[in-house]
Amino acid sequence: MKPAPFDYLRAASSHDALEVLAQTGEDARILAGGQSLMAVLNMRLAQPRVLIDISRTEDLDRTIIDHGHLVVNAAATQGSVEWRPSLQNEVPLLALAFPHISHFQIRNRGTVCGSIAHADPSAELPLVLSVLGGDVMLRSKKRKRVLKAGDFFQGMLMTAREPDELVEGVRFPLKRAGExxxxxxxxxxxxxxxxxxxxxxxxxxxxxxxxxxxxxxxxxxxxxxxxxxxxxxxxxxxxxxxxxxxxxxxxxxxxxxxxxxxxxxxxxxxx
Structure with a gap:
C-alpha cells in the first residue's frame, strides 16, 4: 500500500515546525527519521493532512550534557548517539541497548525521540528511558513542559503528547556512582x-x-x-x-x- 495524499513541509527550524503544528494539530505528523512513521503511513493507519519534516533542523539535531543528563534532541539519530565515544561512561545502559535495536542501517536514520514518541511497548529506547527515570521534553507554540517517562507512556502507541506539541528532546540521567x-x-x-x-x-x-x-x-x-x-x-x-x-x-x-x-x-x- 501507499500513503494517502498529504502536504509536505520541510521545517528550517523548530519554530517553523511549531507554527504549523499550532495551525494543524491532529492533522499533522512529525517526520524525523521516518523508520516507524513511514510504515504506519503506508498501511494507512495514519492519514495526516500535513507531514512536517524536521530532519534538517539544526537546532533540533543536538546531543548535549546538561545538568546531569544526556539530552538528545528531536532530530538526533540513534546512530549519532550510539557512536558517541563517551556514551559508555555517560549512559552505559544506552550503550548496551543500542546493538539490539533493529540494524545499523535503521539506527543510521531513525531518531531517539522518534522511537520514544512512537511508544511501541516492544521498543528498546522507551524501556531504557523508563528504567532510568528519564524525562520527555514537550514543546508547543504556547508552552514547554517536561514529563517523566512513566507519565508520558500511556498505552500501546499512546502518549501524553498533545496534538500541537513536539517531542523536543529526551533526557537520560547520567551514570551515578554505585549503579x-x-x-x-x-x-x-x-x-x-x-x-x-x-x-x-x-x-x-x-x-x-x-x-x-x-x-x-x-x-x-x-x-x-x-x-x-x-x-x-x-x-x-x-x-x-x-x-x-x-x-x-x-x-x-x-x-x-x-x-x-x-x-x-x-x-x-x-x-
Whole structure:
C-alpha cells in the first residue's frame, strides 16, 4: 500500500515546525527519521493532512550534557548517539541497548525521540528511558513542559503528547556512582522486535527492573536487594502482574517464562 495524499513541509527550524503544528494539530505528523512513521503511513493507519519534516533542523539535531543528563534532541539519530565515544561512561545502559535495536542501517536514520514518541511497548529506547527515570521534553507554540517517562507512556502507541506539541528532546540521567546496568532481550531473530526485553539498574541497596514487550507500555519495578528464592519469587510475581497475552509470535505462558529467565539474567549480570 501507499500513503494517502498529504502536504509536505520541510521545517528550517523548530519554530517553523511549531507554527504549523499550532495551525494543524491532529492533522499533522512529525517526520524525523521516518523508520516507524513511514510504515504506519503506508498501511494507512495514519492519514495526516500535513507531514512536517524536521530532519534538517539544526537546532533540533543536538546531543548535549546538561545538568546531569544526556539530552538528545528531536532530530538526533540513534546512530549519532550510539557512536558517541563517551556514551559508555555517560549512559552505559544506552550503550548496551543500542546493538539490539533493529540494524545499523535503521539506527543510521531513525531518531531517539522518534522511537520514544512512537511508544511501541516492544521498543528498546522507551524501556531504557523508563528504567532510568528519564524525562520527555514537550514543546508547543504556547508552552514547554517536561514529563517523566512513566507519565508520558500511556498505552500501546499512546502518549501524553498533545496534538500541537513536539517531542523536543529526551533526557537520560547520567551514570551515578554505585549503579550497575544490564540489558537483554529475546526475539525470533536479531533485529526483530523483542518478545520480551529486560533492563535493570542495580546498586548495593536496591534492584530496579523494567520489562518491555509484554504489557502495553514499559513496566518498572523496584525491590530491595533480593537473592535466591526471594528474587525468583519476585520475578514470578512480576511475570503474572504483566498480564501476558497469547499472540501469533508466542504464548502468554512462554512470555512469563521469558520474564523470569531474562529478568534473573540481567539482575545477576548487573550485580
Amino acid at each position: 550497575r546496568y544490564a540489558f537483554t532481550e529475546f526475539s525470533a531473530r536479531h533485529g526483530d522486535f523483542a518478545m520480551v526485553a529486560c533492563a535493570t539498574v542495580v546498586t548495593d541497596t536496591y534492584i530496579r527492573i523494567a520489562v518491555g514487550g509484554v504489557a502495553d507500555r514499559p513496566v518498572v519495578e523496584q525491590w530491595p536487594r533480593l537473592h535466591g528464592d526471594d528474587l525468583r519469587g519476585a520475578l514470578n510475581d512480576l511475570s503474572w502482574k504483566l498480564n501476558a497475552q497469547d499472540d501469533t509470535h508466542v504464548s502468554a505462558t512462554y512470555r512469563r517464562h521469558l520474564v523470569r529467565q531474562l529478568g534473573w539474567r540481567v539482575i545477576e549480570e548487573a550485580k
